[in-house]
Amino acid sequence: MIAVWKSCLALSFAVHSAFARNVSNRRNETQSFSANLLEESMRWMDMYYDSERGYLFSLDAAALTHETRPSVWYAAGLLARNEDDDVEQAVKIVKNVVGSQFKNESLQWYGNYQLYPEEPTVGTKQYPPSIYGTWDPNWRGFVGTTFVVMLEEFAHLLPQDVQTYMVQSLYHTTVGDSYRVGGLNNDNLYPAYSNPSIMRAFVSGWVGRRVHDLNMTTAGEAYAKEIIDLFTRDNTLSEFNSGTYAGVSLFAMTLWAKYMPGDSLMGQHGPDMIRHTWTSLGELYNANLKNVAGPWDRSYGFDMNRYLSILALQMWTIVGKEKAPVYERPYLMGHKNDFAISPLVAILAPYHNTLVPAETLSSLNTFPGTHIVKKSAFSPPFDTYPRNITAWLSTNLTIGAESFVENVVGGPAKNQAAFTPAVVQWLRKDGSVGWLSLYAQSLALDVDVGANYLELSYPQSNETNSSFSFLVGTNGWDGKKDIASWADVEGVQVNVSGSVNLNYTVEFGGLRGGKWKPVNEFEFWNFTYGMPEGSEEVPRVRLQVEVA
Numbered sequence: 001m002i003a004v005w006k007s008c009l010a011l012s013f014a015v016h017s018a019f020a021r022n023v024s025n026r027r028n029e030t031q032s033f034s035a036n037l038l039e040e041s042m043r044w045m046d047m048y049y050d051s052e053r054g055y056l057f058s059l060d061a062a063a064l065t066h067e068t069r070p071s072v073w074y075a076a077g078l079l080a081r082n083e084d085d086d087v088e089q090a091v092k093i094v095k096n097v098v099g100s101q102f103k104n105e106s107l108q109w110y111g112n113y114q115l116y117p118e119e120p121t122v123g124t125k126q127y128p129p130s131i132y133g134t135w136d137p138n139w140r141g142f143v144g145t146t147f148v149v150m151l152e153e154f155a156h157l158l159p160q161d162v163q164t165y166m167v168q169s170l171y172h173t174t175v176g177d178s179y180r181v182g183g184l185n186n187d188n189l190y191p192a193y194s195n196p197s198i199m200r201a202f203v204s205g206w207v208g209r210r211v212h213d214l215n216m217t218t219a220g221e222a223y224a225k226e227i228i229d230l231f232t233r234d235n236t237l238s239e240f241n242s243g244t245y246a247g248v249s250l251f252a253m254t255l256w257a258k259y260m261p262g263d264s265l266m267g268q269h270g271p272d273m274i275r276h277t278w279t280s281l282g283e284l285y286n287a288n289l290k291n292v293a294g295p296w297d298r299s300y301g302f303d304m305n306r307y308l309s310i311l312a313l314q315m316w317t318i319v320g321k322e323k324a325p326v327y328e329r330p331y332l333m334g335h336k337n338d339f340a341i342s343p344l345v346a347i348l349a350p351y352h353n354t355l356v357p358a359e360t361l362s363s364l365n366t367f368p369g370t371h372i373v374k375k376s377a378f379s380p381p382f383d384t385y386p387r388n389i390t391a392w393l394s395t396n397l398t399i400g401a402e403s404f405v406e407n408v409v410g411g412p413a414k415n416q417a418a419f420t421p422a423v424v425q426w427l428r429k430d431g432s433v434g435w436l437s438l439y440a441q442s443l444a445l446d447v448d449v450g451a452n453y454l455e456l457s458y459p460q461s462n463e464t465n466s467s468f469s470f471l472v473g474t475n476g477w478d479g480k481k482d483i484a485s486w487a488d489v490e491g492v493q494v495n496v497s498g499s500v501n502l503n504y505t506v507e508f509g510g511l512r513g514g515k516w517k518p519v520n521e522f523e524f525w526n527f528t529y530g531m532p533e534g535s536e537e538v539p540r541v542r543l544q545v546e547v548a
């Protein structure tokens with residue numbers, strides 16, 4: 001009896017010290033991975049910096065114009081790097097950006113920041129206001145949160161007058177952000193618009209406390225409460241599983257968790273929200289394919305190895321660049337401009353990464369084996385019911401889809417290119433990833449997902465809106481360049497059945513031609529199935545899929 005007890009104790013002691021070693025290991029790894037992310041991203045942005053003007057040139061190198069948002073992200077990186085005249089340059093950027101903030105309180109874009117310094121005055125006859133066009137309401141949040149990170153982490157490097165200037169700017173931006181009400185004046189900021197809503201609640205709560213404006217603090221807490229209520233319904237972000245925006249939401253929730261005091265709902269819920277978000281992401285991640293399985297509420301690509309996602313930058317700080325879905329030269333990937341947010345990811349990683357559950361960490365390294373994931377997410381006022389997500393993940397094939405009933409086509413962002421409700425991905429023999437995705441064209445979709453199959457139907461449709469278009473990625477480097485049927489799609493075998501007409505069309509969406517234009521910089525083959533003429537059946541299609 002005693003012997004058994006003793007050996008238990010010994011085992012528990014061994015486990016504890018191994019655990020302590022692991023924790024310290026993880027801390028050290030995070031430190032070196034994030035230092036490496038900071039260094040690589042800064043080296044890249046250094047090439048774009050215009051020290052004469054104190055702005056970054058546009059990352060799209062548009063005839064030497066400049067750009068505000070990457071400039072402030074770079075400025076945060078300059079403070080973190082703090083070599084040579086880095087601090088001086090950071091201060092110069094900050095002063096430029098604050099100096100050109102919109103200060104007219106009666107305008108909808110009050111407290112916002114310019115998109116680029118050369119722009120004409122927004123709201124003039126020749127440069128009319130256009131939300132998400134000539135001005136972007138989310139930049140209050142992006143620039144504002146960056147200022148807070150600078151003030152929280154690097155105040156010792158910033159002259160007092162510059163700090164005061166930044167806090168004043170944050171005050172204006174918070175008041176301006178309070179003008180935003182989803183559904184009014186073309187604005188779309190609802191609590192379900194996760195990434196900017198989490199930033200809004202934070203900046204309001206932080207600035208309110210900093211300048212002792214109780215109303216502002218209370219407004220931030222009240223908005224946070226709405227976000228938390230939505231989240232805790234099934235412990236998911238409304239903007240679910242988006243390689244880009246889950247990354248922004250994780251960044252913003254880290255601000256809640258790290259900088260908000262215990263008397264704040266944000267301080268209380270932030271850490272668990274991060275843990276839950278990573279739990280879903282870890283369950284949906286397939287380390288063999290280096291991709292988070294679909295569905296993706298808002299995506300800027302179909303294969304994380306080929307477009308740069310903010311989530312992949314966070315993974316870089318957790319498991320290292322080699323194991324993360326990041327190309328060796330990240331600035332060659334699709335959507336590469338988001339590489340500019342790297343300094344913020346790197347600065348917060350030492351804290352953020354302590355909240356990544358052990359099981360998630362393990363899934364980011366090694367695929368744990370075939371399994372099914374079921375979740376739900378809810379985006380009022382666009383969803384009639386919560387969306388139901390099912391994904392089946394196996395060694396080299398993943399299938400994921402969501403059922404929804406919405407009042408818009410293309411998800412809450414009304415963007416058919418980004419809303420990706422049904423996705424299949426497979427590993428090809430050359431190690432690259434093949435994919436197919438349902439092009440979002442309907443208000444409602446029912447899905448059934450399981451081992452090797454994807455079944456989709458349009459519960460509300462009739463013959464006017466009843467075709468299923470699957471965008472299918474091009475073959476690998478050595479694969480066939482021309483595709484006429486499923487038999488030409490490499491690495492996978494697909495059998496189709498359902499109420500659809502089994503005769504389908506295949507059309508190309510190419511960089512230089514074909515019937516369609518690439519979506520999110522990805523070329524594709526558009527496989528379209530219509531309903532037989534006169535059919536009154538519910539449009540339904542079933543794909544039986546095997547890796548070949």
Ligand SMILES: *[C@@H]1O[C@H](CO)[C@@H](O)[C@H](O)[C@H]1NC(C)=O
Binds near residue numbers: 015018019022
């Ligand atoms: C420590 O980490 C290793 C791999 O990194 C793992 O195999 C082991 O189970 C971990 N030990 C504990 C106690 O967490």
Ligand SMILES: *[C@@H]1O[C@H](CO)[C@@H](O)[C@H](O)[C@H]1NC(C)=O
Binds near residue numbers: 021024025028
């Ligand atoms: C972590 O780094 C510190 C110093 O940077 C070192 O003393 C320690 O041994 C390292 N821990 C592990 C587990 O590598």
Ligand SMILES: *[C@@H]1O[C@H](CO)[C@@H](O)[C@H](O)[C@H]1NC(C)=O
Binds near residue numbers: 104105106107
């Ligand atoms: C602010 O904008 C309003 C509405 O366009 C305008 O009437 C007013 O003159 C502006 N104020 C300043 C100081 O520019």
Ligand SMILES: *[C@@H]1O[C@H](CO)[C@@H](O)[C@H](O)[C@H]1NC(C)=O
Binds near residue numbers: 178215216219
């Ligand atoms: C308090 O905050 C709310 C929401 O931000 C705003 O509408 C209201 O005008 C503010 N009241 C005062 C006195 O500042």
Ligand SMILES: *[C@@H]1O[C@H](CO)[C@@H](O)[C@H](O)[C@H]1NC(C)=O
Binds near residue numbers: 404405
């Ligand atoms: C998701 O599942 C719930 C619970 O079964 C159901 O009430 C809801 O209608 C479903 N949502 C959709 C869009 O089908």
Ligand SMILES: *[C@@H]1O[C@H](CO)[C@@H](O)[C@H](O)[C@H]1NC(C)=O
Binds near residue numbers: 395427428547548
């Ligand atoms: C896919 O996985 C199956 C079993 O898990 C294996 O037999 C097959 O060779 C794999 N195919 C590829 C292309 O990796």
Ligand SMILES: *[C@@H]1O[C@H](CO)[C@@H](O)[C@H](O)[C@H]1NC(C)=O
Binds near residue numbers: 409460
């Ligand atoms: C059919 O498609 C059109 C255009 O995409 C859309 O406006 C309409 O709402 C859709 N109707 C249904 C029932 O899905």
Ligand SMILES: *[C@@H]1O[C@H](CO)[C@@H](O)[C@H](O)[C@H]1NC(C)=O
Binds near residue numbers: 461463
């Ligand atoms: C098909 O849907 C459209 C739009 O929802 C509707 O106007 C039309 O009456 C429907 N047709 C049939 C045959 O149900």
Ligand SMILES: *[C@@H]1O[C@H](CO)[C@@H](O)[C@H](O)[C@H]1NC(C)=O
Binds near residue numbers: 501502503
């Ligand atoms: C499919 O196409 C072939 C050849 O054009 C035709 O003979 C056949 O009837 C079509 N089938 C259906 C179900 O439309």
Ligand SMILES: *[C@@H]1O[C@H](CO)[C@@H](O)[C@H](O)[C@H]1NC(C)=O
Binds near residue numbers: 517526
């Ligand atoms: C794919 O083809 C269908 C049917 O022609 C079309 O409606 C749809 O817009 C195409 N999708 C893309 C992304 O080009």
Ligand SMILES: *[C@@H]1O[C@H](CO)[C@@H](O)[C@H](O)[C@H]1NC(C)=O
Binds near residue numbers: 495
């Ligand atoms: C597709 O159908 C063929 C012929 O019936 C069958 O041999 C094959 O196993 C099927 N493949 C899948 C993925 O269902």
